[in-house]
Amino acid sequence: MDIKKVGVIGAGQMGNGIAHVLALAGYDVVLNDISPEALETAMLLIDSNLERQVSREKITEKARQDTLNRIETTIKLPDLGQTDLVIEAATERESVKTAIFEDLVPHLRPHTILTSNTSSISITRLASRTDRPEKFMGFHFMNPVPVMQLVELIRGIATDEDTYNSCQTVVEKLEKTGASAEDFPGFIVNRILMPMINEAVYTLYEGVGSVSSIDSSLRLGANHPMGPLELADFIGLDTCLAIMNVLHDGLADTKYRPCPLLTKYVEAGWLGRKTQRGFYDYTQDPPKPTR
Numbered sequence: 138m139d140i141k142k143v144g145v146i147g148a149g150q151m152g153n154g155i156a157h158v159l160a161l162a163g164y165d166v167v168l169n170d171i172s173p174e175a176l177e178t179a180m181l182l183i184d185s186n187l188e189r190q191v192s193r194e195k196i197t198e199k200a201r202q203d204t205l206n207r208i209e210t211t212i213k214l215p216d217l218g219q220t221d222l223v224i225e226a227a228t229e230r231e232s233v234k235t236a237i238f239e240d241l242v243p244h245l246r247p248h249t250i251l252t253s254n255t256s257s258i259s260i261t262r263l264a265s266r267t268d269r270p271e272k273f274m275g276f277h278f279m280n281p282v283p284v285m286q287l288v289e290l291i292r293g294i295a296t297d298e299d300t301y302n303s304c305q306t307v308v309e310k311l312e313k314t315g316a317s318a319e320d321f322p323g324f325i326v327n328r329i330l331m332p333m334i335n336e337a338v339y340t341l342y343e344g345v346g347s348v349s350s351i352d353s354s355l356r357l358g359a360n361h362p363m364g365p366l367e368l369a370d371f372i373g374l375d376t377c378l379a380i381m382n383v384l385h386d387g388l389a390d391t392k393y394r395p396c397p398l399l400t401k402y403v404e405a406g407w408l409g410r411k412t413q414r415g416f417y418d419y420t421q422d423p424p425k426p427t428r
């Protein structure tokens with residue numbers, strides 16, 4: 138199927154990055170959020186991230202303008218009715234996502250492919266709440282979207298081959314790489330990444346190392362671009378905990394138990410960069426390790 142127009146639901150960290158890369162690749166994009174302020178902030182962020190790419194000579198000024206012109210914003214879900222593909226990147230809560238799909242589906246054309254950027258919710262279960270489980274799949278981008286090369290493509294149990302192939306073609310047009318994953322808790326990236334982050338929190342909790350020594354060990358000893366605790370702050374400690382709980386519940390193995398220190402940070406509201414405090418204090422420049 139020839140995909141020309143793409144709807145993106147949710148203008149947060151992931152949604153604005155997804156709209157950015159789609160429009161830059163030439164797709165017409167309809168970006169939707171319930172909050173007009175979130176849409177305004179997203180457009181400013183897309184503009185500044187495009188500007189950063191212009192200043193590093195990754196794209197031209199004309200490409201920046203064309204990209205911005207290809208993005209239309211709306212607070213009304215029915216405005217996504219004429220799209221060929223929808224990527225949902227709303228709040229990572231199943232009830233929110235299913236309510237959105239239920240509201241959206243009556244406005245869609247029969248051929249439209251529905252996808253979710255969920256990092257941990259079952260694709261098969263989300264699909265079953267729509268009128269088109271065979272045209273539903275997971276389309277999971279990594280953060281920051283304009284920089285990270287990978288997109289996980291997750292088939293639900295009912296996803297058909299045409300749907301998968303159409304999504305794979307979009308990934309190629311974005312000049313990214315798709316990795317096929319089956320619909321099991323955490324898919325591939327989070328099944329492997331989150332236990333590593335959780336183990337780093339245990340390493341801190343048990344006093345084996347400080348925040349700085351744990352992060353420099355992995356940065357300098359394993360060539361990771363960020364240490365695991367810095368990365369946890371970047372992803373959001375609430376998100377890390379939620380994904381660990383999905384692995385623990387879904388795979389029923391104690392090796393996935395979330396570290397009590399991670400739970401405590403989330404209970405304290407120390408969620409990482411977005412709240413200015415996590416394993417680092419971001420009110421300091423450079424950010425100061427808290428343990």
Ligand code: CAA
Nearest residue numbers: 186189193256278279280281283284326327362363368372
């Ligand atoms: N938009 C556009 N460009 C951006 C950008 C953005 N939002 N953020 C960074 N960049 C660009 C910069 O302009 C820079 O470009 P050049 O290479 O041309 O100089 C490049 O990316 C590197 O950025 P910086 O120099 O500012 O910073 P850095 O070298 O420290 O890299 C980083 C930053 C790319 C985030 C790097 O630290 C990194 O790769 N970290 C790991 C990120 C990661 O693991 N993400 C996955 C998280 S897991 C996930 O997302 C799945 C989930 O479900 C939780």
